[in-house]
Amino acid sequence: MMNLKNKKILITGATGGIGNTLVKKFLDLGAEVLATGTNEEKLKKLKNTYPNVKCLKFKLNDHDKIEEFVNDCFNELGGLDVLINNAALSYKGNYNKRKQQEINSMINVNVIGLFNMIKNFSNISKKKSNILNVASIYGILSPKPELYLTNKLDNSEIYGATKAGVIQITKYFARYLSDKKIRVNSVSPGGILTAENKKDKLFINKYIKDVPIKRLANAEEVVNAILFLISEKASYINGHNLIIDGGKSC
Secondary structure, eight states, rough: OOOTTTOOOEEETTTTTTHHHHHHHHHTTTTEEEESOOOOOHHHHHHHOHHHHHHHHOOOTTTTHHHHHHHHHHHTSSSEEEEEEEOOOOOOOOOOOOOOOHHHHHHHHIIIIIHHHHHHHHHHHTTTTEEEEEGGGGGGGGOOGGGGGTTTTOOOOHHHHHHHHHHHHHHHHHHHHGGGGGEEEEEEEEEEEETTTTOOHHHHHHHHHHHHOOOOHHHHHHHHHHHHHHHGGGGOSSOOOEESSTTTTT
8 A cells, every 4th residue: 555644735626536536545545635626515525525635716727826826735735745637627519519618718727727737836846746637538539429429428629639738748747847856647547437427328338338348447446546656656657648448549
């Protein structure tokens, strides 16, 4: 079992399935965790569930306030060792109906917001810190239209483009932050079983036909990979995008 005692970890997008599981896992391993999100009620619920977590509401599209926000996080925890960029925005539906505001919002959060978090974290954190970016299998592959014929929740073309950008940003900063001994990696999860999608048996059955393991992932399987990449057990892994998709991209 890995030990994160006294590690100070900042997680964006902490109220979703992966974020919530990250908070629990890191607290269980002794870390000090600051969880951020945009939904105040969900943050309160997270705090009630895990009393030791610290919570701050923040929107990543407030670009001018990110430097101040990262400084506040640093002061709240008394330092920062790890940044987990998990927050992301996605709009579903067909590309023919994509609104410009939706395109701008996804780019503002998924790319520009993430970039500003990395920039300000790297300026304030100590050496030998870690950055982990959550990308997506759709930053590598295109979604198949036939998966979405019935539920009409087609994964956005712009979302995939922003996640491809996350992978490239990861590689860029892995080189440019090496002089500060900051490792930067990413993970690209495939389909994850959630309370929302487990009811859609038709979608799941179609999706797993293309997955050699023949099932969706659970959030903990993604979190365990993240845990490995930020640990000293991965001390020579830098600029890597770890695909967690059950073999879908083979």
